[in-house]
Amino acid sequence: MxxxxxxxxxxxxxxxTDTLHAVGTLRADESVVIRPELPGRIEKIHFDEGQRVSRGDPLFSLDASLIRAELREAEANLALSRTSFDRADDLIGQKLIAQADYDNARSRQAVDEARLSSAQTRLSKTVIEAPFDGVLGLRHVSAGDYAEIGQELVNLVKLDPVKVDFRVPEVHLSLVAPGQAIEVRLDAFPGEAFRGEVLAIDPQIDLGGRSVVLRAVLPNPELKLRPGLFARLNLEVEQRxxxxxxxxxxxxxxxxxxxxxxxxxxxxxxxxxxxxxxxxxxxxxxxxxxxxxxxxxxxxxxxxxxxxxxxxxxxxxxxxxxxx
The missing domain is CATH 2.40.420.20 (conserved putative lor/sdh protein from methanococcus maripaludis s2 fold)
Known part of the structure; x- marks a missing residue:
């Protein structure tokens, strides 16, 4: 034969290399809706939509004319109460005024100091600043609009790095750990692979799906990656x-x-x-x-x-x- x-x-x-496969969704490293803490007319908008900003950059200025007037009044009242207290302090040493009058003078000074501090704080809040470095979205107001407390003005997101949340079955829990390398592929960028690493593992197991949630972080210096994009992940869990x-x-x-x-x-x-x-x-x-x-x-x-x-x-x- x-x-x-x-x-x-x-x-x-x-x-x-042993690899786990998963799917997830990109999310911003930080994300916040900018809202005013005081009501007021929007006097000036300091940015363009989609602009990158740094922490502390002014975003909106509210009309502060009334608060400035209150501040000047508070400063005048405090100056007067300080003069009155200084006089009372001299007189109490000579026993020329009652203790109650001295206490009232000291109390008025303390109250006026608090009112001045309150006015200064309110004035500072008329300029709304970026709380962190990021990219601004589309604004919901225009210059001249009256903004209420808590009204949505604009979204601010930090896009470098971006995060991605994904799930793996609980049977693989012993194979995953922070710092492990991941490869991410996105339908929005066919043919490209993005590298990152596992950032954290949720301490609780999802009883419904018997899975654990992991969070990974991806560098995004060019700001190509955007929150909400669907991601396919390859997680290298073992290498021999x-x-x-x-x-x-x-x-x-x-x-x-x-x-x-x-x-x-x-x-x-x-x-x-x-x-x-x-x-x-x-x-x-x-x-x-x-x-x-x-x-x-x-x-x-x-x-x-x-x-x-x-x-x-x-x-x-x-x-x-x-x-x-």
Whole structure:
């Protein structure tokens, strides 16, 4: 009986990386809706929509004319109460006024100091500043509008870095940890891959889906990535150097056991193997084979343990199959 034509490959030594796959949604590192703490007419808008701003940059100025008048009044009242208290302080030492009058003078000064501080605080709040570095969205008001306390004025988001939340099954919890590398791909940028790392792991398990939420962070210096984008993630959870790798199609499963045909002196020997990490088109062999072993990758249907084989290139193997 002539030997069976088969395709073969050598057991290769390479790095094997175990990867978890997940999906998630991008979110801003920081996000806030800018709202006034005081009511007032919007006197000036200091930015353009979509503009990058730094922490402390002025965004809106409210009409502060009434508050400035209150501030001047508070300053005048405080000056008067201080003069009155200084006079009372001199007189109490000479026992020329009652203790109650002295206490009243001191109390009036304290009240006027508080009123001045309140007016100064209110004046400072008429200029609304950016609380952090970020990018402004579309404003909801115009100069001249009257803004109420808590009214939405504009959104501010911090886009560098961006975060992405995703879930992995609870059975993989022991494989994940902060600092692990991730690769993110987005439909909005086909063909591009973005690198980041795991930032944190939620301490609670989702009982409904038996999963755990992870949060990763991605550098975004060009501000290409935007909150809300759908993301596909690859999370590298384990990496082994000098792993034995074979083509996945070389595996010959029988029940729950895995076998391969190893070529020895022109014969196919059925060898049981233990598999490990799988990656695109390849699988790690933990036991059963050695580096450099020749294994059958196509033509196993015609084989049995001890069958004679003739390794041929893929095209020749296909032609031999058609001839049979």
């Amino acid at each position: 002539p030997p069976t034509a088969v395709e073969t490959a050598m057991v290769n030594v390479d790095q094997a 150097e000098n792993a034995l790798l074979i083509p996945e199609q070389a595996l010959w499963p029988q029940g729950e056991r895995q076998f391969v045909y190893r070529v020895e002196d022109g014969q196919a020997r059925l060898i049981e193997v233990e598999t490990g990490i799988r990656r695109a088109g390849q699988v790690e062999i933990v036991s059963g084979l050695s580096a450099g072993d020749e294994i059958v990758t196509a033509g196993q249907l015609k084989l049995f343990d001890g069958a004679k084989v003739a390794p041929v290139p893929p095209a020749a193997s296909a032609a031999a199959g058609r001839g049979n």
